[in-house]
Amino acid sequence: MTNSLKIMEVTPENVQRETLFCVKDITNPAFESKRKWFEKRHGEGLKLKILKNGNDQMIGFVEYTPAENAWRPVDAENYMFIHCMYVYSKKDRNRGYGTMLIREAEQEAINKNRSGVCVMTSKGSWIADKGVFEKNGFKQVDQRGRFELLSKKWEATALDPKLLDWTVQQKKYQGWHLLYADQCPWHEKSVEALLHTAMDFDIHLKVTKIETAKEAKNAPSGYGVFNLLHNGKLLEDHYISATRFRNILKRELESNEQVGS
Helix, strand or coil, X not given: CCCCCEEEEECCCCHHHHCCCCCCCCCCHHHHHHHHHHHHHHCCCCEEEEEECCCCXXXXXXXXXXXXXXXXXXXXXXXXXXXXXXXXXXXXXXXXXXXHHHHHHHHHHHHCCCCEEEEEECCCCCCCCCHHHHHCCCEEEEEECCEEEEEEECCCCCCCCEECCHHHHHHXXXXXXXXXXXXXXXXXXXXXXXXXXXXXXXXXXXXXXXXCHHHXXXXXXXXXXXXXXXCCEEEECCCCCHHHHHHHHHHHHHHHHHHHC
């Protein structure tokens, strides 16, 4: 570990200079959508911190918030919740950088008299694997589908966090639905691509933007902030491309034809 490493906290005042890690180009519409989301959430206790090297290059980042304001389907009273934690380059992994970022969330939780820290993990896309958290003393306390919930607590009497059952929300979404939030800056690009693809197939895709943490907690997927459904069935729970959606549409339409024949 070198002394030239530094962790910068992004704030509404410096966000144009420090950027948001996932989107560095401040002229990109995705940056603006995330910036607006970030500034609102910052007032609710959300923190975004970027790890940099001595050349001011970004290595990784962590985003965390008080769990009652988490944009994931979790019930974790008096915990800090990590939304995202990422070390960008493979050459920078296994060098303790992830641990440095996790420590930021832990210290914040201690400073705010929280019972511990929790995080959702998965081997799937767009979310961290649980390995780095287990190395840092986190224990798995719940699981639904491909998602695990891990926690690390220092208050022995505190209840373990738990995952909410997002499947109970799915049946009410009949037809084609896409629910998303600006918590991830790549969603807006995906939404635009999916809308255009739906029009190519003469499909009505109803798009709903998730505006609050409460709505995200009650979303119909484990990821919470991206939900693609058809007739009560969850098809995708993370950002997808137009090509991927085109394949989904072909598959679903073929399936419907077979049922109807």
